[in-house]
Amino acid sequence: MSILDEAATLAGTGPVCDACLGRVYADRSFGLTNAERGRSLRVALGLETDVEPESVDVADCWVCEGESGRFDEWAERCVDAVGDVEFERYQVGTRAPPLVEENEALLREEAGLDADAGEAFKSEFNREVGKRVGRLTDTEVDFGRPDVQFLLDVADDSVETTVNSAFVYGRYRKLERDIPQTEWPCRECDGSGRQGRQPCDHCGGSGYLYDRSVEQLVAPVVLDVMDGTEALFHGA
Structure with a gap:
């Protein structure tokens, strides 16, 4: 046919x-x-x-x-x-x-x-x-x-x-000690900053072992610029 x-x-x-x-x-x-x-x-x-x-x-x-x-x-x-x-x-x-x-x-x-x-x-x-x-x-x-x-x-x-997520690649120079790459939550309070009703003695109530990290310095800026909702930092 x-x-x-x-x-x-x-x-x-x-x-x-x-x-x-x-x-x-x-x-x-x-x-x-x-x-x-x-x-x-x-x-x-x-x-x-x-x-x-x-x-x-x-x-x-x-x-x-x-x-x-x-x-x-x-x-x-x-x-x-x-x-x-x-x-x-x-x-x-x-x-x-x-x-x-x-x-x-x-x-x-x-x-x-x-x-x-x-x-x-x-x-x-x-x-x-x-x-x-x-x-x-x-x-x-x-x-x-x-x-x-x-x-x-x-x-x-x-x-x-x-x-889908956007990937941002960059490099940085670490010029001082005691600044980890990623957030370091307190292991005693699991990052909550509290032990019961009291502030965590181990981290001083901040929820982190270090007050600053590269992730905490960089991620908020990227989120703001890209109008994002969540960021995941990976350092190599």
């Missing part, structure tokens, strides 16, 4: 939007979105049968249930979710609704295609929303360790945002 025969069978299963139709052939050709692939197939079918190409409203699609028309909306929600956090690299992940995944398998089955033909709904969602997030924020996608990760739960209609 030719691609056009397959496309005709797929389109005949009910209202299928261009993106869902084209996604079955996501591995064909380059530089096209799945919606463009789907529309191209409809035009080719129209030329072959000498009829006006069918037009399907995304909202009526039985496969994605209209979700393929919400890429812009999800991207804007990602930007809103991250707020004022400054970042340069990001990654988008999608938790697809089980019903949509089932519909995708049924669509391919109707045309006798492999269940994994083309690409999955969530892969397209990651890419299309991700491209829009990049344009809106002037940032780049990073599949390694991005500054910010977005998880789109389509079924729950929610965006989960994870802001």
Whole structure:
């Protein structure tokens, strides 16, 4: 069966939007979105049968249930979710609704295609929303360790945002004794500064064996500058 025969069978299963139709052939050709692939197939079918190409409203699609028309909306929600956090690299992940995944398998089955033909709904969602997030924020996608990760739960209609830690590297010169690298909590009071209701005799109530450390001098400054919530100091 030719691609056009397959496309005709797929389109005949009910209202299928261009993106869902084209996604079955996501591995064909380059530089096209799945919606463009789907529309191209409809035009080719129209030329072959000498009829006006069918037009399907995304909202009526039985496969994605209209979700393929919400890429812009999800991207804007990602930007809103991250707020004022400054970042340069990001990654988008999608938790697809089980019903949509089932519909995708049924669509391919109707045309006798492999269940994994083309690409999955969530892969397209990651890419299309991700491209829009990049344009809106002037940032780049990073599949390694991005500054910010977005998880789109389509079924729950929610965006989960994870802001990964920032690493600050530097060197210092230690010019006097009795200043440890890291905080040194008192072992007698476990850093509380109290023994019962009384100040700890061992640390004088400070909770630390030393009044100052490199961590105590540096970490608060970094937290303030980066508007952070927590810092972990590692000296080597």
